[in-house]
Amino acid sequence: xxxxxxxxxxxxxxxxxxxxxxxxxxxxxxxxxxxxxxxxxxxxxxxxxxxxxxxxxxxxxxxxxxxxxxxxxxxxxxxxxxxxxxxxxxxxxxxxxxxxxxxxxxxxxxxxxxxxxxxxxxxxxxxxxxxxxxxxxxxxxxxxxxxxxxxxxxxxxxxxxxxxx
Numbered sequence: 001x002x003x004x005x006x007x008x009x010x011x012x013x014x015x016x017x018x019x020x021x022x023x024x025x026x027x028x029x030x031x032x033x034x035x036x037x038x039x040x041x042x043x044x045x046x047x048x049x050x051x052x053x054x055x056x057x058x059x060x061x062x063x064x065x066x067x068x069x070x071x072x073x074x075x076x077x078x079x080x081x082x083x084x085x086x087x088x089x090x091x092x093x094x095x096x097x098x099x100x101x102x103x104x105x106x107x108x109x110x111x112x113x114x115x116x117x118x119x120x121x122x123x124x125x126x127x128x129x130x131x132x133x134x135x136x137x138x139x140x141x142x143x144x145x146x147x148x149x150x151x152x153x154x155x156x157x158x159x160x161x162x163x164x165x
Contacts (some may be wrong), residue, residue: 056160059130061138064103064155065145067120075149080122087144091137092126099123105155127161 067075075083084098103121107113128134142154 054130056130058161058163059128059134060159060161061126061128061134062157062159063124063126063138063142064101065122065124066103066151066154067122068117070150074120079149083145083148084124088124088141091141092128095127097125099125107152127163130160 065075065080067080069075088096099122101121101123102118104116104118106116126138138156142156145151145154
């Protein structure tokens with residue numbers, strides 16, 4: 001492996017070393033402007049608290065919908081298709097992906113605490129702008145499913161995404 005040699009700057013006999021305060025006092029105005037602009041560019045937008053991954057323009061959200069119901073009847077394919085058409089698609093009409101999956105989870109409390117529960121699952125993958133409105137739409141979808149199908153939760157994860165042409 002090649003070694004890298006960095007130059008060592010030593011003041012000449014007739015020069016003195018500048019203190020950090022001296023450097024700051026002699027710093028040209030354009031440099032200060034560049035540093036200020038860089039700082040502002042790194043400052044998150046005002047709605048950043050309402051958004052996961054505030055620096056990402058686009059997110060991939062995954063929603064995991066369990067197909068069992070508390071009464072044991074489950075969510076029928078017809079009921080799922082209606083929910084997809086009436087609740088999810090209108091909020092994200094630009095596109096989404098639905099994957100049929102087999103999921104499992106272990107409740108922390110309740111009568112089934114500690115047991116592994118296995119169930120059919122629908123995984124919905126949505127790539128969308130990272131906005132507070134999109135997050136609100138995801139929350140509405142999850143709430144509608146939990147209320148409409150007597151579900152305790154909808155598992156939800158977000159990832160920063162980069163769309164590649």
